[in-house]
Amino acid sequence: MERTIFEAEHEQFRDAVRQFLAREVVERNDGFERAGIVDRDVFLAAGRAGFLGFAVPEEHGGGGVRDFRYNAVLGEEAARLGLGSVGLGLTLHTDICQPYFLDLTTDEQKQRWLPGIASGELITAVAMTEPGAGSDLAAIATTAERDGDDYVVNGSKTFITNGINADLVIVAVKTDPTRRHAGMSLVVVERGMPGFERGRNLEKLGLHGQDTAELFFDDVRVPAANLLGVEGSGFRHLAQKLAQERLSIAVAGVAAARAALDWTVDYAKERTAFGAPIGSFQNSKFRLAELATDVAVGQAFLDQCIVGLNAGELSGEEAAMAKLWCTELQGRAVDLGVQLHGGYGYMAEYPIARAFADARITRIYGGTSEVMKEIVGRSLGL
Secondary structure, three states: OOOOOOOHHHHHHHHHHHHHHHHHOHHHHHHHHHHOOOOHHHHHHHHHOOOOOOOOOHHHOOOOOOOHHHHHHHHHHHHHOOOHHHHHHHHHHHHHHHHHHHHOOOHHHHHHHHHHHHHOOOOEEEEOOEOOEOOOHHHOOOEEEEEOOEEEEEEEEEEEEOOOOOOEEEEEEEOOOOOOHHHEEEEEEEOOOOOEEEEEEOOOOOOOOOOEEEEEEEEEEEEHHHEEOOOOOHHHHHHHHHHHHHHHHHHHHHHHHHHHHHHHHHHHHHOEEOOEEHHHOHHHHHHHHHHHHHHHHHHHHHHHHHHHHHOOOOOHHHHHHHHHHHHHHHHHHHHHHHHHHHHHHHOOOOHHHHHHHHHHHHHOOOOOHHHHHHHHHHHOOO
16 A cells, blocks of 8 residues: 655655665664664764754754654664664654754754754753653652752663763753652753763663663753753653654554564565475465554554644544554564574574564553553543
């Protein structure tokens, strides 16, 4: 079924992204995986190509086009090539962090940060999760106490994507520890601020090239001019951005599922057993047919969600449905892919093996599948 949500300019953008990833990333990806981090020059090259700032206003060095279809293309093409680590770093920067800097900043903050965000000189991250607070954001313990023209930030965060590379970190803090949701605010902590330290680049099951770090704040003096949005409205600001964050994860999930399907179909046509291609056996054929159907259905729903987001009409429940379906689908797709590849599917040199390891986290970050079900269930009045 032909997808109808993209126009000629989106397909031109897709071609440019494919060429960029082939030229700048594919041959280097194994090195990123071994090093545990993507080189900063990838962000700079992406910025020069216009892939990081298409939504940033022209006066701040961007393209001035706020259209999530471009975001989707970037995520889809990275997933299609099995570049989960690079794709996550770039889409976290464009899809998840950038809306905070576009929507919640003052004119002075825009002038200070947006040009570097668009160029890739300033890499971004968002720090919400703490060792003792995951899905329950209102339980965070990191504090920001006002002291004159500064906030003094103390606490720690963990599992922070882009945590080592990041120059600007949106940190969820408690400006009023006596309150739960209403006591939360967002401040931007910048590289080099005294007392801001990065811990380990954490070793993970998958996404080995993606730097995921612990962050520590010890009496970090953050200028009050780095407050993002309104003090005490941090939880509301985060909630308003969750639909796009979850849709971004869903986009990568369906694209990764489609890639796993394509790799496995190709393998099933070539690999023989008992004198016949394994794809000719009924079990293989039927399971791949089911997966192809699930991918097509998921893509159709996801495309409508993208249209809804662009129109400002995507609900939190619909975004939760998209993330739930698409990431669970991704898990089924890579699992089947490994199974039908047999022993070769367990070898890291095959893309399906890496995709299998990379996929497991998508049902956890951005809100677990269980949280997504809770959101959808509440929308039913249950």
